[in-house]
Amino acid sequence: MKLVRALSKVVMVDDDERINVPMSFFLNTHKNPNTLDSLARSLKLLHRFLTHFHIHLADRALEGRCLEEREIVALISLAYRPLPELADRQKLARHVDVRNAVPDEDRDGALDDSSASKRLIEIASFLQHFSTELAKYIRSPDIADRLSAAYRGTCNRLRRAVSSSGNGSAYDIRAMSSEDFVECIKTAYCRPRTLVGRSKSELHLLRDRAMFMLSCEGLRPGEICNVRLNDLIRGPEGLLSLQVVVNKKHRKRVTSSTPLPKGASSNLADYATVRMIHLWPFTRDTLFEYITGPRANAISSAGQDISSGFLFVKSNGEQIRSRQAVSLRFGQMCDALAEAGYMKIVAAPNRGGATDSQLSSYTMRHSAASYLYESMIAEGVDEKVVHDRMKARFGWTEKSEMPVHYGRRAIVDGATVRMTDVYNEMRAEVERTTRTPPAAISSLAM
Numbered sequence: 036m037k038l039v040r041a042l043s044k045v046v047m048v049d050d051d052e053r054i055n056v057p058m059s060f061f062l063n064t065h066k067n068p069n070t071l072d073s074l075a076r077s078l079k080l081l082h083r084f085l086t087h088f089h090i091h092l093a094d095r096a097l098e099g100r101c102l103e104e105r106e107i108v109a110l111i112s113l114a115y116r117p118l119p120e121l122a123d124r125q126k127l128a129r130h131v132d133v134r135n136a137v138p139d140e141d142r143d144g145a146l147d148d149s150s151a152s153k154r155l156i157e158i159a160s161f162l163q164h165f166s167t168e169l170a171k172y173i174r175s176p177d178i179a180d181r182l183s184a185a186y187r188g189t190c191n192r193l194r195r196a197v198s199s200s201g202n203g204s205a206y207d208i209r210a211m212s213s214e215d216f217v218e219c220i221k222t223a224y225c226r227p228r229t230l231v232g233r234s235k236s237e238l239h240l241l242r243d244r245a246m247f248m249l250s251c252e253g254l255r256p257g258e259i260c261n262v263r264l265n266d267l268i269r270g271p272e273g274l275l276s277l278q279v280v281v282n283k284k285h286r287k288r289v290t291s292s293t294p295l296p297k298g299a300s301s302n303l304a305d306y307a308t309v310r311m312i313h314l315w316p317f318t319r320d321t322l323f324e325y326i327t328g329p330r331a332n333a334i335s336s337a338g339q340d341i342s343s344g345f346l347f348v349k350s351n352g353e354q355i356r357s358r359q360a361v362s363l364r365f366g367q368m369c370d371a372l373a374e375a376g377y378m379k380i381v382a383a384p385n386r387g388g389a390t391d392s393q394l395s396s397y398t399m400r401h402s403a404a405s406y407l408y409e410s411m412i413a414e415g416v417d418e419k420v421v422h423d424r425m426k427a428r429f430g431w432t433e434k435s436e437m438p439v440h441y442g443r444r445a446i447v448d449g450a451t452v453r454m455t456d457v458y459n460e461m462r463a464e465v466e467r468t469t470r471t472p473p474a475a476i477s478s479l480a481m
Contacts, residue, residue: 083121087128100181253399
C-alpha cells in the first residue's frame with residue numbers, strides 16, 4: 036500500500052493498484068502534509084494487520100462487529116514494530132504470536148511508547164470516521180447500536196493501550212537549553228555563513244537567515260512561508276510586529292505541499308492561527324537586510340513583482356510554493372549549527388539522539404517555547420498567565436496542554452543548570468586546595 040498525491044488530493048493505493056476508498060476519504064479530511072504522511076503510515080500498518088487476519092470490516096459491520104479482543108492485542112503489538120519489518124509475513128506472524136513472553140516494547144528494534152501510542156490513536160481516528168460512514172448504510176436499529184458500541188469500545192481500547200505515553204519524559208520535547216538557544220541566535224546573526232553548512236551555496240543566505248530568525252520567534256514552517264509584506268507592522272521606536280494570518284486567498288494554486296499556517300484548512304481543530312507577535316530586534320534587522328537586498332534584487336530581475344506580496348521568494352521573484360523544500364533547508368541549517376557545536380539536543384534515555392529525529396525549524400520553535408516559559412517564570416509571572424501568553428504567541432488552542440509540557444522541560448533543564456553550577460564551584464574549590472606549587476612542578480620536570 037502506498038500514498039499517492041494527485042493535484043490537491045491524496046489516495047491510498049493497495050498493492051494490487053486498487054484505490055482504498057475508505058482510507059483515501061479519511062486522509063482527505065486533513066491538509067497538513069506532515070499529518071498526512073503520519074496518518075498514511077498508521078493506515079499502512081492497519082492494512083497489513085487486516086490483511087494478515089483476513090478481516091473485512093464492511094462484512095463484520097453487517098453483524099454489528101468490529102475487532103475482537105485477541106485482534107486488538109495483536110494490533111497493539113504491531114504498533115511497536117517498524118513498517119518495513121511488517122512487509123515480511125513471517126516476521127509479522129511471529130510478532131502477533133501469543134506465545135511471545137517478552138513484552139512488545141522490550142523486543143529488539145521496538146519503537147518507543149510515544150510512537151506506538153500515536154499510531155494507535157491515528158488508527159482509532161480512522162475507525163471512528165469509518166464507523167460513521169458505515170452507519171449510513173445500516174438499516175437495522177439493533178445492528179446500528181451494536182456496531183456503534185463495538186467501534187466505540189475498540190477505539191477507546193486502542194487510545195488507552197499505551198498508558199505510559201501520556202506521562203512521557205520531559206526530554207521527549209526536542210528543545211535546547213536557554214543558553215544554547217541564545218547561542219544559536221547569536222551565531223546566525225553575527226556569523227550567518229555558519230548556516231550554509233554542507234549546502235555550499237550562499238545564494239539565499241540572507242533570506243534563509245531571516246526565515247531562521249522567524250523560527251526562533253516560534254513560527255511554524257508553514258506560517259513563515261505564508262508571511263506577506265503587509266503582515267509586517269511597524270510600531271513606535273522602530274518596533275516591528277508580525278500578524279500571523281491565513282493568506283491562502285493570495286495563492287494562485289493550493290496543493291497539499293503549499294506552505295500554510297496549521298489549521299488553515301482544518302475543520303477538525305480550532306487552531307489559533309490568527310495572532311500578533313512582537314518581533315525581537317535581531318529578527319527585525321535580518322528581515323530589513325533581506326527585504327532591501329536579495330528580495331529587492333529578485334523582484335527587480337524579474338522585471339515586475341510576481342511575488343503576490345509574499346515576503347520570501349525564489350531567485351526569480353516568485354513566491355515559495357513548496358513546504359518540503361523549506362523544511363529541507365531548515366534541516367540543513369540546523370544540521371550546520373549542530374556540526375559547528377552550537378545546537379545541542381538532549382534526548383530522553385533510550386529515545387535516540389537528535390540525529391535520529393531530524394533537526395528542523397520545530398527544534399527552534401520548541402526551544403523558543405522553553406525559553407519564553409523559563410524567562411517569564413524567572414520574572415515572577417504567574418504560571419497560569421504564562422500558559423495563556425504561550426498559547427497566544429505560539430498559536431495553541433485554549434485546551435492545549437503544550438505549555439505544561441514545556442514547563443516540565445524547563446524545570447528539568449533549570450535543575451540541570453543549577454547542579455552544573457554547583458559542580459563547577461566545587462571543582463574550582465578542589466583545584467585551589469590541591470594545586471601543586473610551582474616550585475614542586477619545576478622539580479618534577481627536571
